Amino acid sequence: MNILAFDTTATRLSVGFMKNGNLEGFATAEGLRHAEILISAIEAALAKAGSSLGETDLFACSRGPGSFMGLRIGLATAKGLSLATAKPWVSVSYLDAAAAAYKGEDLAVPLIDARKNRVYASMYRKGLRIGEYLDIPVSGLIEALAQGDRVSFLGPDAELVRDYCAERAGFTILQEDPQAAMAAMCILAESTLALEGSGSPESGPMYLREPDIG
Template identity: 30%
Template sequence: MSFQTDRPILAIDTSTSSLSLALRADGQTLLHHSEAGTRQSALILPHIRALFAEAGVGAADLGAIVYAQGPGAFTGLRIGTGVAQGLAAPFATPLVGIPCLDAAAYLRPGRSGVLAATDARMDEVFYAWFDTAAHRRLTPYRVGAAADIALPDGAAFSDGIGNAFALADKPPFDGCADMPTAADYLTLALSGRYPAAPAAQAELLYVRDKVALTAKEQAEQKAPR
């Protein structure tokens, strides 16, 4: 399924505690990026309406909606995808899902061995290795202990990127804790390397079946070792 790049395009990233939006219209990109915490669901539609008003467009004018596909914060991903589907369905607007680790990795373009790693909570990180010069992902998307991350066979490390590098237990590679914004998701969607789909077929990318610790597990983590 293709989409019209000459029409306005909205990008939504709610994969972290931030609310990040980008609207490309008439050759310019309007941005909103703020720390929303648990208020993403209350703030997302008012801020989208504000961007629409600033650009002089509406949901019916959109050529596509880009959304953060995961892995990331479970509740945030559901909020972003639900809003994207709600805006798209009445007008048969295509949706483009961008994996969150891809968006992080391509903050380091033209590199052969990029480790994208983000905070997965529960003492784990989401991660994958990329060759951004050749536009290839070198490993599956994974979740696990940062200390267990290893360089793929035949690859040479070049960069680490993502908020996992700000953790106390960070990956055993050098890296920067920068994270993508909705504008970066929009740029990847415009590359044409990620497929568009009808709203009803929008999917999230999960790499962990368990999304929360039990009360007993939380207590065990806090107990002195």
């Protein structure tokens, strides 16, 4: 299966094209300019893979939690490409993808900046989520982690806990491999399609709070 996936969860935009289980095209850019550059990033990833939209079997985007506007842009793009090509689309959580790409034994905690000293996070053991998706103060997340537990912080904004890692034994920040995370996102997308079918026109982002207005 050929899968085109794009993550618009955080400030970094990533696009990956997987062909028969191999990530053959990848493009990324920094900065909250997803509306301006998503299509060009998709074109770049397809070009690197030597493929095209017409050869894509499945489109995948980020479900959330994450940037309010970024998630809406990703969902609208996935729905539009699905409609234009008559191919299915799905959405998955980038937190799940980041955790699935991690191969260690520690408790994995991917982080996305939620602003105002808060993070979107969840906890995983061997790729399986334990508990709910969280919108939580950074200090509250640290307090929620058991003393003595070995924890690997992942994701695009793991640096937000750098000071805490310096103070607490067993806490580690792992540099994220965006390509590995995109490959995991593609694999999750394929399994989501098998379990849930294609997304519907009414499907929306997963928000953990109301958007800030004003």
